[in-house]
Amino acid sequence: MKTSYLLLCFTLLFSHIGFSQVEYKVLESKKLQAEREIKIQLPRNYKSNTDKTYPLILVLDGDYLFEPIAGNVDYYSYWEDMPEALVVGINQSESRKEDTRLDIQDQLPLDKGADFFEFLGGELLPLLEENYRLSNFRIIAGHDKTANFMNYYLLKENPIFHGYINLSADYNDRIANNLPEIISSSNNKIWYYIATGSDDAGKLEEVNSQMIVELEKIDNEKFFFYSNNFEDATHYSLVARAIPDAIEGIFSSYRPINTKDYEDEVLTTKGSFYDYLIDRYDFIEELYNLDIKFRINDIMAISAAIEEKEKFDQYKDLGKLAQKEYPDSMIGSYFLGRYYEENGRPKRAKKEYLVAFSLNETSYLTKDMMLEKINQLKENFGL
Incomplete structure (x- = not known):
C-alpha cells in the first residue's frame, strides 16, 4: 500500500446486506496515536462496475449510526432514489468525548479533538480516495456532539464535505453564531439537513429549532x-425517522421522474420532451458531480409524453439515445419504428420493429408486441 503513515491492519470479515458487502477494518493512525475501528459498506455492484465512481457518506458515531444509515442508503439506491454510495462508519464508543473535545474559551477543536479533526480530513479521506473509487460528492453525518463537531469543516474556506446530516445537533455558540453568515456568503454548494423532535433531550429542540429559523432566512442559490x-420524537427515536427524510431531501433532484414530475414538469415543458430529459440529467451531473446512465424509467416517461401529446418527431432523438444507452434492449429500435411509422415510412418502420424483435424485452415492450406492429404494417400497407 502506498500510504505509509496509515496502515490497514485488518482481517476481512464481511457480511452481506442484500448484495452490499460490509467490511470491518482497524486503522492504525499516526495522528491519533491509536487504532480506530471503521465499517465500510460497498455498493451492490461495486466490484462489477469497475469504471464507476461513488459518493461517500461518512458516518460519525458509527458504532450505532452506521447500520441504520447504511441500510437506508442500500434501500434508496436499490430503487434509484439516490445514487449508489460508499458508506463509512467510524466507531467512537470509547473515544467520543475526546474526539469532540473543544477549547473552553474559543470553542475550537482542542487536543484529541483537533487530532480527530485532522485524522478525518488528513488521514482517513486520503486513504479512502486511494483504495476506493470515490466521486467528488461527500456527505458527513453525526448525532448531537458529533453533529456539532462536523460543522467545523464549514468554517474552513474550502470544506471537504458537501452534505451535512445533523441529527439533533448540540450546537455550541461558536457554530450557532457563525454558521448562518458563513453559509450565506459561501460560494460552495452545501446540502444541509437538521432534525430535532418535540421530546428532544434538554434544550436541543429549542437550539435546533432556532438554527432552522436562521438557516431558512438564507438566500443563496448554492x-x-x-x-x-x-x-413525539425523542433524542434517539428521531434518528430513525430523520435518516430517510435526509436522504430524500438531499437527493430530491436525483430521483427518477415520478407522476408529479410528469404532470407538472414533463407535460408542461416549453421545449421538447427529449430536451427536458437531457437538461434533467445535465443538472444532476452538475449538481452532484455524478455522471449517471439514463434510467429506463425516465426514458419511458418521455416516450409516454410523446405519445400523449403526439409529438412523434421527438422519437428519433429518443430512439438514438436509447440505442446508445441500452444497445441490447428493444426500446431504441421500437422508438425509431414509431418515428418512421408516424412519419409515413412503413418499410423503414418494419425494419426497425424486426430489429427490436431480435433484442431483449424491456418494460411493457415484448416480442409479441413487435410481431403485432409488424403484422399491422403488412396488413395496412401490403409489405
Whole structure:
C-alpha cells in the first residue's frame, strides 16, 4: 500500500446486506496515536462496475449510526432514489468525548479533538480516495456532539464535505453564531439537513429549532436546506425517522421522474420532451458531480409524453439515445419504428420493429408486441 503513515491492519470479515458487502477494518493512525475501528459498506455492484465512481457518506458515531444509515442508503439506491454510495462508519464508543473535545474559551477543536479533526480530513479521506473509487460528492453525518463537531469543516474556506446530516445537533455558540453568515456568503454548494423532535433531550429542540429559523432566512442559490421537527420524537427515536427524510431531501433532484414530475414538469415543458430529459440529467451531473446512465424509467416517461401529446418527431432523438444507452434492449429500435411509422415510412418502420424483435424485452415492450406492429404494417400497407 502506498500510504505509509496509515496502515490497514485488518482481517476481512464481511457480511452481506442484500448484495452490499460490509467490511470491518482497524486503522492504525499516526495522528491519533491509536487504532480506530471503521465499517465500510460497498455498493451492490461495486466490484462489477469497475469504471464507476461513488459518493461517500461518512458516518460519525458509527458504532450505532452506521447500520441504520447504511441500510437506508442500500434501500434508496436499490430503487434509484439516490445514487449508489460508499458508506463509512467510524466507531467512537470509547473515544467520543475526546474526539469532540473543544477549547473552553474559543470553542475550537482542542487536543484529541483537533487530532480527530485532522485524522478525518488528513488521514482517513486520503486513504479512502486511494483504495476506493470515490466521486467528488461527500456527505458527513453525526448525532448531537458529533453533529456539532462536523460543522467545523464549514468554517474552513474550502470544506471537504458537501452534505451535512445533523441529527439533533448540540450546537455550541461558536457554530450557532457563525454558521448562518458563513453559509450565506459561501460560494460552495452545501446540502444541509437538521432534525430535532418535540421530546428532544434538554434544550436541543429549542437550539435546533432556532438554527432552522436562521438557516431558512438564507438566500443563496448554492445552499440546499432541509429540516424536520418530528412530533413525539425523542433524542434517539428521531434518528430513525430523520435518516430517510435526509436522504430524500438531499437527493430530491436525483430521483427518477415520478407522476408529479410528469404532470407538472414533463407535460408542461416549453421545449421538447427529449430536451427536458437531457437538461434533467445535465443538472444532476452538475449538481452532484455524478455522471449517471439514463434510467429506463425516465426514458419511458418521455416516450409516454410523446405519445400523449403526439409529438412523434421527438422519437428519433429518443430512439438514438436509447440505442446508445441500452444497445441490447428493444426500446431504441421500437422508438425509431414509431418515428418512421408516424412519419409515413412503413418499410423503414418494419425494419426497425424486426430489429427490436431480435433484442431483449424491456418494460411493457415484448416480442409479441413487435410481431403485432409488424403484422399491422403488412396488413395496412401490403409489405
